[in-house]
Amino acid sequence: MNILALLAGLFSGILGSMGLGGGAVLIIYLSVFKNVGQLKSQGTNLIFFIPIALFSVVYYTYKKQIKWKTVLPIITGGIIGGFGGVLLTTLISEKLLSKAFGVFLILLGIKEIANLIKQLLKKKKNNDIM
Numbered sequence: 001m002n003i004l005a006l007l008a009g010l011f012s013g014i015l016g017s018m019g020l021g022g023g024a025v026l027i028i029y030l031s032v033f034k035n036v037g038q039l040k041s042q043g044t045n046l047i048f049f050i051p052i053a054l055f056s057v058v059y060y061t062y063k064k065q066i067k068w069k070t071v072l073p074i075i076t077g078g079i080i081g082g083f084g085g086v087l088l089t090t091l092i093s094e095k096l097l098s099k100a101f102g103v104f105l106i107l108l109g110i111k112e113i114a115n116l117i118k119q120l121l122k123k124k125k126n127n128d129i130m
Contacts, residue, residue, distance in 0.1 A: 038098040
């Protein structure tokens, strides 16, 4: 078994079950290290997360961590968005989709770095006050 594949699956599963978007890890692994096209990477990611999502839903339900009244409208919107996303992938090229995914990851990274800087400045300000 390929150790890199095992690690990609492990980290994708951990992040996915925590609700942190492990799909980014899996899609990057498949598209960068295995030269799988963007659409196939995304499709593989969706299949990969079915058992992880089922396990996580059972676990979080058992721990009473899911607010079903809040979740059901979100699920409805997600299903509609899922159909829209599938239709959108038929209208745009795989190359454009791949670039859009890259831009999304860059913007997410910038946002996270900005949040970290903001937290560090806030912590420094609080330490200066004391």
